[in-house]
Amino acid sequence: MRIGIIADIHGNSPALKLILPSLLDEADLIMFLGDLCGYYPFVEECVSLWNTERIIGIRGNHDEVLLGCIENQKEPGEEYEAKYGSALARSLRNLSEPSISLLQSLPISKTLIANGVKFALYHGSPWDPLDGRVYPDYGAWDRFNEVPADIILLGHTHYPFVKYHLDKLIVNPGSVGQPRDRASMASFAVLDVTMRMVEHRRVHFDAKRLIEDVRKHDPDKAYLVEVLTRG
Numbered sequence: 345m346r347i348g349i350i351a352d353i354h355g356n357s358p359a360l361k362l363i364l365p366s367l368l369d370e371a372d373l374i375m376f377l378g379d380l381c382g383y384y385p386f387v388e389e390c391v392s393l394w395n396t397e398r399i400i401g402i403r404g405n406h407d408e409v410l411l412g413c414i415e416n417q418k419e420p421g422e423e424y425e426a427k428y429g430s431a432l433a434r435s436l437r438n439l440s441e442p443s444i445s446l447l448q449s450l451p452i453s454k455t456l457i458a459n460g461v462k463f464a465l466y467h468g469s470p471w472d473p474l475d476g477r478v479y480p481d482y483g484a485w486d487r488f489n490e491v492p493a494d495i496i497l498l499g500h501t502h503y504p505f506v507k508y509h510l511d512k513l514i515v516n517p518g519s520v521g522q523p524r525d526r527a528s529m530a531s532f533a534v535l536d537v538t539m540r541m542v543e544h545r546r547v548h549f550d551a552k553r554l555i556e557d558v559r560k561h562d563p564d565k566a567y568l569v570e571v572l573t574r575g
Contacts, residue, residue: 345372345537346534346535346536348533348534349517349534349542350374350376350377351377351500351518352519353376353521354381354383355381355383355384355390355431356383356390356522356549357389357393358554359520359547360520360530361393362549363520367532374398375399375401375465376399377402377498377500378401378404378474380401381406381407382404382409382432383406383428384521384558385431385438385557387435388440391446402454402466402473403452403474404467407450408452411448413432413436420436429558429561429565431557452474453465453466453470455493461494462493463493463495463496464492467500470487477500479503479505480505482507488509493512494511494512495537496512498515498516499517501516501524502522502524503516504516506533513540515533515535517544518531518544522571522572526546527571528548528572529546530546
């Protein structure tokens with residue numbers, strides 16, 4: 345069994361459009377680790393590419409903010425936009441009911457069995473599902489000993505890694521939509537469940553549309569362009 349692992353799309357439909365069709369062809373199942381929205385605004389286009397029968401997902405911290413805005417009938421507010429820009433608020437105004445329903449269907453974390461193997465999915469970490477951060481140089485791997493799963497999948501940091509710890513496999517696929525270690529190179533992973541082997545992959549995407557959008561709507565958020573163009 346082969347499983348595609350994706351995370352942190354952040355409204356970057358150009359990147360998702362490049363990787364998702366071929367991944368759906370290759371993998372038996374895709375596991376999504378949260379943050380469909382945030383940073384860039386093309387969430388509705390991302391949802392149009394979704395395959396609800398083949399993708400199992402959870403929500404991320406930006407998805408949680410968006411869902412809170414829907415529930416409370418308000419926009420993200422100045423503090424959020426000062427840090428992340430206006431994309432989430434603009435996405436919120438344009439979301440269709442099916443897109444809202446998809447986001448609402450995503451749990452904060454999830455455990456499941458696939459091919460006889462128990463998976464645990466978290467956007468952040470098992471002890472802080474939305475906001476925890478486990479980077480490649482994390483030093484307290486024994487914290488995972490108590491997680492009741494064979495394979496633990498994490499997102500949120502936008503940095504990929506594979507860690508074999510005792511009898512557990514811990515994987516972060518990196519970010520599809522805003523990779524932070526290589527500019528404009530969508531990061532994702534393919535897992536051979538039987539062999540417990542992980543292949544990280546990169547696909548270059550054209551960031552022009554994203555950059556133009558940032559410069560038009562968030563010209564003071566230089567980081568949103570810089571992260572897409574730096575070496």
